Amino acid sequence: MGYPKEVIDAAQNELTERQQKAQEKYEQNLMLIRIKEPEIYELEQQVRNTFFKLSLQILGKGGNPQEALRQIEQENRRSQELERRFLKEKGYGEDFLTVHYFCPLCKDTGAVEGKNCKCYTDLLKKYAAKQLNSLLSIKLHSFDELKTDIYPDSVKTKMGNNFLYLKNYAENFSCETTQSMLLIGGTGTGKTLVSSCIAKTLTEHGYVVAFMSAFEMFKRLENENFGRADTDTLATISSCDLLIIDDLGAEFKTNFTEAALYNILNQRINNEKPLLISTNLSIGEIKKMYNERIFSRILGCFTPVKFEGRDIRIDMKMKGSNANI
Template sequence: MALTNTQYNSIMRLYEQRQTKNRHLRDERLHYVYNHVTGYRNLDESVATLSVAQGKKMLNGDLNALSELKERLHKLTSDKRKLLCDAGLPFDYLDPIFDCPDCQDTGYVNGIKCHCFRQAEIELLYQQSNLKEVLEKENFNTLSFDFFQGEDLATFQTAVKRCQDFAHTFSHSGSNLFLYGTVGTGKTFLSNCIARESIESGHSVIYFSASSLFDTLSRNAFDFKNQETLDYLYNDLYNCDLLVIDDLGTEQHTPYNVSRLFTCLNERLIRRKSMIISTNLSLPDLKERYQERIFSRITSNFEFCKLTGPDIRMYKKRLTNRK
């Protein structure tokens, strides 16, 4: 994601807070050990004394000083770890503490943004777009079967089970899900349920309505100043763990949008990155609107899940008006 300076600084402050928190935690541990593990402080202080002494030897031309220093430091480390274990503490109790060991809470690995930084970007943008609030209301815990009866209820129960299974397995299988059916039957709700479950399990998720996705792409496509923004967007569209495109068919039907959809599908399929697409279109309408090359990729690579039943949004609206 392309961040503004304010957004970037906000994320970097989080890393600074993590570093400060973990330094304080290690200081507290060290203070505890010095006061409760007899002999540890002396061993710790002897490390500095030894290093200075061996350093002087090296300056005076002692060729064995460095190897001797390494050997004695190794022995001191072993002795300190043994004291910790004898005191009932883990041997690595005083090792540096990191929320993310991969980047050591810097946000970068070899000059490249760490996976934890990428997730922080996405979560920040979710939060600022209010999607976080949506997912707090629309998730598997708030799901209700009360709006369905008979055959529609059985269909919805089956759809929920398939969505739950997808949320738990997509990252291993690289599978894709296509939700289709009439208006208001729960497709967007179920997409949100999966998105919430995926984010909570540590996966990067990007969620777009079809209209906002293609509007964003076309708005940046022909402006050279926005090339970096577009590059970041495509990178995340192609590489995030899960991409959700909601309400396919509501975007403007233009050659550019059709081309971008094909490219997005193709790139993610090549990378074996999972997708969820929802639409109100019937399968014949889908084929007619997007033609064979897109239709064949969807039918060949997606699990289909059809939803039927009443328009839940209209039903809720009528209930609200009666109150």
């Protein structure tokens, strides 16, 4: 999967920051021990120096490298056990002088046995989606901004329940979440606003969200497909934790867009990765607009949530709000 250079750079910078943070914390703790517990500090220095001392000693005598390594490990383990016991006795917690890496698996290097560690591929995913979302300049909102008083009385309770339901969906989202959502309703009933709240909540919880309008998504896919762009939208669409397609049905429909839509739906659903689609189309209109395979995927795999009320964008403007919905 080819990620752009900026995405790779950003992911590697974060790895370096993680490494530095872990190292700095260790150095701070070591400094404290050096001042307060000189005997433990001494022991820590021993642990750090053992490797060099012993390897020089053993190899200097023409010893067997494997045997040297075994002895060093044994020696180190003994010193470390002693050190941990002392730290515990002094009330520091036995891992006080352990470097706490964000990812203990690769020690924040991003690689394990020459292969990319999962923490690194997660970072690539995160920055690829971030780059994509920033290119699309989507403004994210939070659930606190949602107010039902902009809706007519007849739908206030229903919309309040919808907000709660979707807030719950966002807050309880996990890697095991496979439920896809379909937000249905007329223009300006708040679907994009609520989608952006979901995107924000998930992003804050560390999930990778790709959020784009159907129009923009198909335009990008088409440009990439015909070699007119060197970005990789499809990679982000396939790998992100939640794919949000806003305003499905507003795209200029062609054979290409229909095939692309089916592939995206099919691939994500088969891989148990959820989508959130918002549309102004009714179920009947979806059936009319798309082929049977797409319609049955949407009908069978999505939970519909119906948005109601008049165009709240007009109301918001009249009330002088500048919320971008």
